Amino acid sequence: MKKLLFITALLSTMLFAQLKSIDATELEKMQAKGVPVIDIRTPMEWKQTGIIKGAHKMMFFTPNGQPDLAGWFYELGHIVKDKKQPFIIYCAHANRTKALGDGLVQMGFENVYELKGGIENGWIKAGKPTVK
Secondary structure, eight states, X not given: OHHHHHHHHHHHHHHHOOOEEEOHHHHHXXXXXXXXXXXXXXHHHHHHHOBOTTOEEOOOBOXXXXXXXXXXXXXXXXXXXXXXXXXXXXXXXXXXXXXXXXHHHHXXXXXXXXXXXXXXXXXXXXXXXXXX
8 A cells, every 4th residue: 555655646746746837037036046047158159149058058958959868867967866856957048948847757867947938038038247
């Protein structure tokens, strides 16, 4: 009976956990409270638009579109200490963060947030500054 309850609770958590979308203002509030922000774009993109001040630059997809799983998860482990810790990811337009975020949720990360619209449509269009 205990095993059945545990499995039911685990499946319920997995079924209801989802990637959470936030706007630029909410990102600022969460970052001010110490929630890590991770920019998963490429170095060329960082150079073109800059990054959100304080964000960790952790390229997930290589320029040819392939994920760098080992390197990325190694770096993530230095920033996010457990699967319950909240963190925010963003890319240019939120397409890559949606794919990555959904995968992280399926892996059991419970508090994954993505910047709605990415840095270009969600941050820069909202008049928020970037740093080079």
